[in-house]
Amino acid sequence: MPPEPLTRERILQATEEVLRRHGQAKATVVDVARMLGVSHGSVYRHFPTKAALREAVTGRWLDRTTGALADIAQDPAVPAAERLTRWLDALFAAKRRKAGEDPELFATYLVLTSEAAEVVDAHIAVLVGQLARIVADGMAAGTFTPGEDAATTARAVFDATTRFHDPCHAGEWQHPEIEGQFAVVRELVLRGLCAPARNAAPWPNAAAE
Amino acid sequence: MPPEPLTRERILQATEEVLRRHGQAKATVVDVARMLGVSHGSVYRHFPTKAALREAVTGRWLDRTTGALADIAQDPAVPAAERLTRWLDALFAAKRRKAGEDPELFATYLVLTSEAAEVVDAHIAVLVGQLARIVADGMAAGTFTPGEDAATTARAVFDATTRFHDPCHAGEWQHPEIEGQFAVVRELVLRGLCAPARNAAPWPNAAAE
Numbered sequence: 001m002p003p004e005p006l007t008r009e010r011i012l013q014a015t016e017e018v019l020r021r022h023g024q025a026k027a028t029v030v031d032v033a034r035m036l037g038v039s040h041g042s043v044y045r046h047f048p049t050k051a052a053l054r055e056a057v058t059g060r061w062l063d064r065t066t067g068a069l070a071d072i073a074q075d076p077a078v079p080a081a082e083r084l085t086r087w088l089d090a091l092f093a094a095k096r097r098k099a100g101e102d103p104e105l106f107a108t109y110l111v112l113t114s115e116a117a118e119v120v121d122a123h124i125a126v127l128v129g130q131l132a133r134i135v136a137d138g139m140a141a142g143t144f145t146p147g148e149d150a151a152t153t154a155r156a157v158f159d160a161t162t163r164f165h166d167p168c169h170a171g172e173w174q175h176p177e178i179e180g181q182f183a184v185v186r187e188l189v190l191r192g193l194c195a196p197a198r199n200a201a202p203w204p205n206a207a208a209e
Numbered sequence: 210m211p212p213e214p215l216t217r218e219r220i221l222q223a224t225e226e227v228l229r230r231h232g233q234a235k236a237t238v239v240d241v242a243r244m245l246g247v248s249h250g251s252v253y254r255h256f257p258t259k260a261a262l263r264e265a266v267t268g269r270w271l272d273r274t275t276g277a278l279a280d281i282a283q284d285p286a287v288p289a290a291e292r293l294t295r296w297l298d299a300l301f302a303a304k305r306r307k308a309g310e311d312p313e314l315f316a317t318y319l320v321l322t323s324e325a326a327e328v329v330d331a332h333i334a335v336l337v338g339q340l341a342r343i344v345a346d347g348m349a350a351g352t353f354t355p356g357e358d359a360a361t362t363a364r365a366v367f368d369a370t371t372r373f374h375d376p377c378h379a380g381e382w383q384h385p386e387i388e389g390q391f392a393v394v395r396e397l398v399l400r401g402l403c404a405p406a407r408n409a410a411p412w413p414n415a416a417a418e
Contacts, residue, residue, distance in 0.1 A: 081407070145400075148393055156393040160369040168377035184357055184365040187407075191354075192397040195404030198290070 006038055008046050008056070015057045016105075024108045029053065055119050058112040062123040065094035066130075073130035080138030081190055084157070087134060088186050091127070092164045099170040110167055128154050135193070144193045153193070160189050215247055217255050217265070224266045225314075233317045238262065264328050267321040271332040274303035275339075282339035289347030290399055293366070296343060297395050300336070301373045308379040319376055337363050344402070353402040362402070369398050 004010070011032065018031045029050050033040040047053040072078075072087045099106045113120050131154035138144035147153065163169050164182045172178060213219070220241065227240045238259050242249040256262040281287075281296045308315045322329050340363035347353035356362065372378050373391045381387060 152393055153397070155390060156397045159372050159390055159394050160397060162372040162378070163368050163375075166372075166378075169371070169375075181364060181368055184361055185368050188362075188365045188369060188398060188401040190401075191404040191407055192399075192401030194407055195400040198396075198400055198403055 003037075006036065006042055006046070010036065011043055011046055011053070012057050012060050015053060016061070019057070019108050020102070020105050023104075024054075024111050054112055055116050058109060058116045059119045059123065061109050062113070062119065063126070065091075065098075066123070066126055068094070069127065069130055073133050076137070080134050080141055080143050081194065083134050084131075084138070084190065084193070085186065087130065088157075088161055088164075088189075092161075092182060095165050095167070095170075096173045099167065099173060106167070106170065110170075113167070124158070128158050131155075131157055138193065145196055147197050157189055157193070161185060212246075215245065215251055215255070219245065220252055220255055220262070221266050221269050224262060225270070228266070228317050228321075229311070229314050232313070233263075233320050263321055264325050267318060267325045268328045268332065270318050271322070271328065272335070274300075274307075275332070275335055277303070278336065278339055282342050285346070289343050289350055289352050290403065292343050293340075293347070293399065293402070294395065296339065297366075297370055297373075297398075301370075301391060304374050304376070304379075305382045308376065308382060315376070315379065319379075322376070333367070337367050340364075340366055347402065354405055356406050366398055366402070370394060 014032050014035045015027070018027045018035060022031060029040050029043055032053070033043050036043070043053070047056060069087060069090055072083060072090055075083060078086070128151070132150045135144060135154045135157070136150035139146050139150060144153075148156070158165075161182075163172065164178075164185070223241050223244045224236070227236045227244060231240060238249050238252055241262070242252050245252070252262070256265060278296060278299055281292060281299055284292060287295070337360070341359045344353060344363045344366070345359035348355045348359060353362075357365070367374075370391075372381065373387075373394070
């Protein structure tokens with residue numbers, strides 16, 4: 001039987017396993033090559049530098065749940081408000097699962113994401129794009145009030161739920177009251193999306209808003 | 210002229226200066242006593258342990274802007290929606306100022322707050338209490354829709370603006386787009402507060418919300 005071909009995905013799987021065993025500070029390309037039974041030159045043919053390999057494995061980790069979220073965002077059979085609820089629930093659940101199931105690997109990836117701003121930005125852009133799809137559908141259906149464009153509004157929904165998906169808050173996700181706090185924020189955001197734009201306030205400074 | 214009496218406040222001022230010069234890892238009670246020209250026993254008469262001193266200086270730092278925010282929260286002459294806008298603006302501005310003016314001292318206090326969960330919780334409770342005052346006034350005036358009680362709603366407003374006051378996001382506060390993103394979140398939250406409760410959705414799972 002010929003050996004299994006060396007693919008990007010196999011290298012990334014092995015890299016994650018090396019990270020799990022050794023932590024990000026000690027993991028090397030040689031460790032990855034050894035685990036795969038190949039030379040480190042073979043790994044470098046797929047990822048020209050160690051930095052490129054670290055970025056790719058970080059992106060893979062970040063995007064692991066993006067597919068399931070995309071399915072929720074794109075389901076035209078579900079009304080937009082309900083779709084938004086499901087999407088936010090699924091995002092928070094996925095992040096908590098990642099943080100809770102393997103805290104050491106999570107901590108490792110936290111360091112990697114702090115070094116890979118472009119990878120993180122791209123991940124956030126994908127998520128906000130999914131939200132924008134839901135927001136645009138909700139505006140088209142008349143459920144959500146048109147105001148800012150869908151992309152700007154989607155970014156605001158993402159920002160307003162930061163505490164429930166940004167890994168820097170992972171330490172708060174085990175608090176007993178976090179589920180209830182999440183539900184109230186989610187409802188506040190949904191009410192804001194469904195609400196008519198506020199009237200021009202009679203207050204003199206309102207024009208500065 | 211008799212020497213200035215040794216007060217808690219003088220000790221805390223000196224402690225902050227020692228933290229600024231030496232960083233939190235190296236600062237000692239002896240450094241604080243030396244700066245004040247007193248024995249370290251005199252400092253311990255006001256703060257029984259080094260940990261108590263560190264907690265007190267952290268609380269002082271956290272609460273430095275609380276007074277100005279309290280004045281905004283309690284001003285009955287300003288309508289609740291405008292008061293909420295001003296309060297959120299003032300909180301974000303104060304946090305950005307702290308992070309931007311003296312980044313090293315800010316980093317020092319970040320470490321201290323991570324070790325002082327009770328002090329941080331007390332600080333957050335004060336801020337959410339101020340918000341609850343505004344929310345309750347807005348509900349009484351009919352500007353904000355009654356729903357959850359004022360304290361729960363206030364916590365949701367605080368949580369929904371996490372990205373714009375929690376120090377773990379300080380690195381994002383210099384981005385050119387942050388002001389605009391803050392304004393859209395603030396408006397979304399205000400619209401949510403002013404909006405009627407959403408109708409029971411016709412979607413079968415809505416009961417689970």
